[in-house]
Amino acid sequence: MSILIIGGSLSGLRAAERLRGEGWAGAITVISAENHMPYNRPPLSKELLWGEDSPSDLEFELSPLVADIQWKLGVSATALNINEKRVELSNGESLTYEGLVIATGVKSRRLNAPGPQDGRVILRTLDDAVALKDKLKSGLKLVILGAGFIGCEVASTARKLGCEVDVVAMDEVAMQVPLGKMVGAEIQRRHEAEGVRFHMGVSIAELQGEGKVQQVVLTDGRKLEADLVLETIGSIPNTEWMANNNLDLANGVLCDEYLRAGGNAGVVVVGDVARFANPLFDAPPMRIEHWQTAIDTANYGARTLLSDLGHGNDELTPISVMPWFWSDQGETRMSSFGMLGLANRQEVLEGELTGECAIGYFRDDLPVGIVLVGLKEKSARYKRWLQKARDEYHASRE
């Protein structure tokens, strides 16, 4: 009896540990496209870039539970046949399984604009980060396309390293997609105070330079000098290899309430690539690209898989998660609970927006999320406030 885990990052690792932890003694093989054992990604835009952490600091400690599992690094899945329970690999191997964990995550969306390729970079993997670190020297003219988590975190890190930083994004303010306009505008103000220049409502139309990027032309015709262009314009789920299995792959893999891919017994989806409904927030199926959700889905998915394989002891409960993230941007530490994107109203609940504060995110009168800027010691209390509000709402409807 064997379980195949496709994807060797945080979610794949935690799934393997949970499988062993719940007593699965059969073979486990992890297929990872990267040539590294599992490592922690959040420091790639921060501690690793500014030199506080080395690549080896980022490696996850491996539990003795998973000491005997097999790792195939630098190999990716190229095709899946759910009926035959078979996965084809990039090295030509064809593997069969009894249980499958899909943990292939996402890749960076790339900018489609003419001009030289040399000087365009992304930040997704450890190799990307090591290469970027080598380039981020004092005086470098860095243009960042996109003003989300990665773009803003790198902007802050690059300023710290003495780079000149221009951020170009289609949104009205920084961090608008994850945090909304009110908080995003304040975050942008803080970055501007540190010398980051924002060019909002535009994108990059063209890159120019002799053999390598030297300047970018914005969609409104303005030009910016650039030694390096970092593209942080979102992600694309790694799902191509799962085609032709009657799965809904519109944006990640659509899962049932137990994280089975398209309801197929013995095939579960975990991490960034999973699209699932979240009843705690009455949320329709969505992907949640957060560190903690990678762990939570790994735990749920592993239990479902064991149950499907006849090894589960507990009755399954539908997945329900409290999404949570943090982001360090210069002196500003943000943390959040809930699903902010569901909100139609925001309100400062404590403190001042320009200092440390707590911002409630509401859908009509019901809380759907909280953002804390600073106020770290309050985060457990606000998490409980949100959980309680959701639980009471659900109880009132029963």
Added chain:
Amino acid sequence: MKINILFGTESGGGELTAEDIADSLSTLHETNIQNMSDADVKALDKDAFYLMICSTYGEGELPYSAQPFHAALLREKPDLSGLRYAMFGRGDSAYLKTYSRGSEIIDETLQALGGTRVGEYGRHDASDMSATDELAVTWANSVIENI
């Protein structure tokens, strides 16, 4: 019984745990809650029983609110003989080598100064899917019933 609940926390979870425990014990006992960051190590009350709650931060380090308390214990070296306490650690077993280490640092320091730990060593593991906030309350009641 007089029960003093001292908590060391990074993100406030330890404070909620302290409040939950106090809510549960206060009908039968006199309870006081204090953040370790506000505690005077020379004024620890040997007539009271202490419930210590401490999380772990970073790579097995003390949470920020426990750091001044720990530093003061090392600096002032109060004689804690006669001080009785029970310890509850909050941590995440995914961090194999440093799991619940913060609470152990406080525990070792209190014992080195003469304090006596009694009862079961409580643990809340964030990686345990079945662990709830109730765990600490159950632990505290069990400790208090058995001393």
